[in-house]
Amino acid sequence: MSVNWFECKVKYRKTHDTGEQKITTDTYLLDAVSYTEAEARINEEMKAYTSEEFRIMNIKVANFTEVHPFENCDRWFKSKVSLISLDEESGKEKKSNIYLLVQANDVKEAFEHTNKALEDTTGDYTIPSITESPILDVFPYFTGEEEQLEKFNVIEKAETEVQED
Known part of the structure; x- marks a missing residue:
């Protein structure tokens, strides 16, 4: 759902x-x-x-796909995640973006928490940006x-x- x-x-x-x-x-x-x-x-x-x-x-x-709270964190960060898939017809890489809201104390920790939230993801992804959320x-x-x-x-x-x- x-x-x-x-x-x-x-x-x-x-x-x-x-x-x-x-x-x-x-x-x-x-x-x-x-x-x-x-x-x-x-x-x-x-x-x-x-x-x-x-x-x-x-x-x-x-526009958040998922929200990930973490203990002992007091700020929220918006992580842009590019999911990478292969277009079978053209043979080119295709990126689709999703946004996660992760709780952290700083940008470095937000990056780590984003990776932790995505650890069960089977496909490739990159994290092009992380910004503090209001x-x-x-x-x-x-x-x-x-x-x-x-x-x-x-x-x-x-x-x-x-x-x-």
Whole structure:
């Protein structure tokens, strides 16, 4: 199933580390099936994120094929990946571009994380560019089933450990 990612720009009053409040516009990424759902979801996420008034300035479809979060990373990078295939009729190499959003602390780490995300790729590829993204946070769709499955796996693992003792 294909995921539709939407970039949402939200303007709100933000309290900075210094305690000073400034009006800022931040970009968030979320998955949704339509603009209407994206608007509803960003409203819900922002209500949980800030008690201040906020305004949705823009919602647009993002061109990310995949999103790869990594632990202990605080920035998001857009990796352009050129998949290389051979055109059997002409015998020439053909490149098709996809974009990945990877979490990292710097460009070098983003390059490493992009390669890690593509390690199961069977074809050849190159990474022509990596740029820091303005995206502050990513809100993937979460049904609650994932949490139930995780609890089940933890219980199953605990039962297995008890049986082994």
